[in-house]
Amino acid sequence: MKSALSSKPSDGIESAASGGAVVRGRGRPAGVTSPKTPLPDLTEKVSLDSHEPIGKQIFRALRQAIFAGEMAPGTPLSEKEVSDMFHVSRQPVREAFIKLVEAGVLQVLPQRGTFVKKISPRQVREGRFIREAIETAVARKAAVAITDAQLDELAANLREQKAASKLNDTAAFLALDEQFHFLIAQSIDCVAAWNTIQDIKAQMDRVRYLSLPEVSPLDLLIRQHARIVSALKAHDPALAEEAMRAHLREILISLHPIAERNPDWFEADEPERVPLAT
Structure with missing residues (x-):
């Protein structure tokens, strides 16, 4: 090309x-x-x-x-x-x-x-839609296949997230957040699923940096991560899928206030003909 x-x-x-x-x-x-x-x-x-x-x-x-x-x-x-x-x-x-x-x-x-480039709100929503489709499927599989050792890795990651939150170290937190999602994909031996969405979620990642910690408090995101881990530990595919979906839709709540606070960072919005969050 x-x-x-x-x-x-x-x-x-x-x-x-x-x-x-x-x-x-x-x-x-x-x-x-x-x-x-x-x-x-x-x-x-x-x-x-x-x-x-x-x-x-x-x-x-x-x-x-x-x-x-x-x-x-x-x-x-x-x-x-x-x-x-x-x-x-x-x-x-x-x-x-x-x-x-x-x-x-x-x-x-x-x-x-x-x-x-400026951030495209529409591309943020499109990226989240595709990411949700992939990661909720990963979460369902992980709830069945994840091992105790892999759950221990996720628990350790959560502890580090809490430590980063106490220090208000957003850069460390976001690195741990990336690792958290990677570990779930790794638990079903499908790292390719995580690699696939790296470019797709580029606009999402830019919004995530702007949203922390005022609009999306770190403690809120940690609670969402903990809910995902609890569902995986219970080996409940439906609950794991729902917890992952709710977590990934957090950006839809923060997108508008972030764009209002940082107008020079965003393109004019182009709403979808078919809403992607329903």
């Missing part, structure tokens, strides 16, 4: 990212600021000695920085600036950019540049 990033207009990418503001009305994404805000230092997120492909590491580092709000919507990115940061050639950076465009968190404006 040909991506906009594979075409030639890297000249436009570099000029927009090197400080020249793109005039509004000619395609400037809302949120682009002038002078340009420096990119966060992500060098510690990438290891040239790792066996993991460098492009994949750069993709993950940039995606996490976008999710965490370290790069606001409208932030320009250039291949040169990112490749200089990591001391690599432009090719792995280009590969990372292509994946970020496909994940819906970057946009390419030909002859203007590459920018962090």
Whole structure:
């Protein structure tokens, strides 16, 4: 599949990212600021000695920085600036950019540049709908197949979540939240289910960072996680499915107030013809 990033207009990418503001009305994404805000230092997120492909590491580092709000919507990115940061050639950076465009968190404006996209409320709801379909099915299977050792891992994860909550460490909490859902998929030997929804839930993850802890208190999310674990421990598929569904629908409650609090971070809403939460 040909991506906009594979075409030639890297000249436009570099000029927009090197400080020249793109005039509004000619395609400037809302949120682009002038002078340009420096990119966060992500060098510690990438290891040239790792066996993991460098492009994949750069993709993950940039995606996490976008999710965490370290790069606001409208932030320009250039291949040169990112490749200089990591001391690599432009090719792995280009590969990372292509994946970020496909994940819906970057946009390419030909002859203007590459920018962090605003959050699409509709894509948040669509991602949640697909994630719910997959993870409720995983929860049902896990309620039948999960072992005592795997339940112990989930219990330990919950304890760490509570510790992160007491410290108000949202970054640690969200990492543990990711691990929590991964462990449930792993319990049925279907990590592919978790891997499948990584890009699908990209817009959800950006909202999650904005929602903590004011709109979605950590203690509330921990109680929802605990309810899932209780259902798995009871080996009750219907209860596990219901608990997972209720947990994943929490974002529908927080989406509107988060968008109201952060209007510059969100695109105009486009309601679905068929509501996806019913």
